Amino acid sequence: MxxxxxxxxxxxxxxxxxxxxxxxxxxxxxxxxxxxxxxxxxxxxxxxxxxxxxxGAVLIQISHQYDLEEKEANPSYRIQTTIKPRTSSSKLELNVCVDFVEKSKLKKSGMAILEVSLPSGYISDKSSYKQILDIERVRFVDTKNEKTVVMVYFEKSDQE
Structure with missing residues (x-):
């Protein structure tokens, strides 16, 4: 009714x-x-x-799918790490070289930060920071994660 x-x-x-x-x-x-x-x-x-x-009630679902074309990665920096021959079994000396290789119109970068993670069991030695700070473009050196990561702050990087 x-x-x-x-x-x-x-x-x-x-x-x-x-x-x-x-x-x-x-x-x-x-x-x-x-x-x-x-x-x-x-x-x-x-x-x-x-x-x-x-x-009544109805549920409508719209799905859209698309693919993005992946561009070939062009790194802005080339980093080369060399382990110096050990002076003792408890000491690890690294030589890290960084080159700015950007393939655009830029001839220099802005501020850049290099983070070097040390292998487990090693911590950074603050007395070696003087050698790093003597490099003209380096503004600051710091550590994090209980001295297991060394962070080097560059004012800029130039192409050679």
Missing amino acids: FAQKFGYNADGWVLSISNEIRFNKLVLRHDTKLISQSVGFSSDTRYVEIQAKGT
């Missing part, structure tokens, strides 16, 4: 889905509402228009 008086209709939807060249119509009724339906479009689709009309 209530349904007749207020115009009850069973769940039902009509979905119109279209793009520039294709039109699809999906009809969802109370007996098919749990069936997943899908519409696919070509990769050159520029827009999709969805119109829905009905009663």
